[in-house]
Amino acid sequence: MTAYRLLDPDEIALRLEARLGPLHAKLRLGMEREHEAQAFGQGLSFLHIENMPVMQAIIEVALRVTGTYRLGLANAGKVELRRNVVRLARLPDAFDGFTILHLSDLHADLSAPAMRRAAELARDLDYDLCVLTGDYRGAAHGDCRPSLEAVAVLRQALRGDLYAVLGNHDSIAMVPDLEALGIRVLLNECAVVERGNASIWLAGVDDAHFYRADNLEKAAADIPQECVSVLLSHTPEIYRQAAHAGFDLMLSGHTHGGQICLPGGVPILLEAKLPRAFAAGAWRHASMAGYTSVGAGSCVVPVRFNNRPEITLHRLACGGPA
Secondary structure, X not given: OXXXXXXXXXXXXXXXXXXXXXXXXXXXXXXXXXXXXXXXXOOEEOOOHHHOHHHHHHHHHHHHHOOXXXXXHHHHOOOEEEEEEEEEOOOOHHHOOOEEEEEOOXXXXXXXXXXXXXXXXXXXXXXXXXXXXXXXXXXXXXXXXXXXXXXXXHHOOOOOOEEEEOOOOOOHHHHHHHHHOOEEEOOOEEEEEEEOOEEEEEEXXXXXXXXXXXXXXHHHOOOOOOOOEEEEOXXXXXXXXXXXXXXXXXXXXXXXXXXXEEOOOEEOOOOOOOOHHHOOEEEEEOOEEEEEOOXXXXXXXXXXXXXXXXXXXXXXXXXXXX
């Protein structure tokens, strides 16, 4: 693939309005402007640690003083491949063994060594579908171009159909460039995946963490009740709603598994309102299976401790939970 040329602002505006309609685009961009100003809006506080440069600097200085910064930096580049088998009672026989490559929380402009390692791992993998569950940008505001350029490089290592959702670090203005790269962004939308005469459905919601722009009802509106459905959501925090909406599998990220953890992978800080058992790896709620990726990249400070970054291969299998 040749180097990708980022779209200019006028072209982005035209494509965004055509993709979303003028009202949706206006509302989402307005919410982002409030976020960048660290204002209070939509009933949410935007004073999170990723928006506080002073706290980021304090964390980095503390790590350097203790002599652990370089170790954490090296750990952040050691992306590993994890494999997860998902047994679904309603899965059509034609999809037994269907494999989904799952990447999340790239923070691509801040995580160059991790992106190189993720590309190296992904290039030789055999899979049927690739999904990305948000947070392509390192900061939660500012210029999107460095992260898009880094995603474009990683895209060269990926093949086949790619679907994505946005995270709380992402701007809606990134959608035209992502889709120009051949990555279909699901904004409270769904798509059918077919194998022979059988099918499953893939749905994706807009960010449910900062912007509260998710709409499960709209995302699932066209999915037949008898069909297996997979939900992409950047955050797993909406797991209850997703299970009650009838989704069979939910793939998420956002938590980083804590990123900086005590021995045994116990997170020191977890920026998500959910049980810690749902913060990393496979889990189940009611009849819905779930998986929370700890992410391939790192944010705030590009370090990891007792928590290696990952890309994940999910293999679907017929049958109930193991």
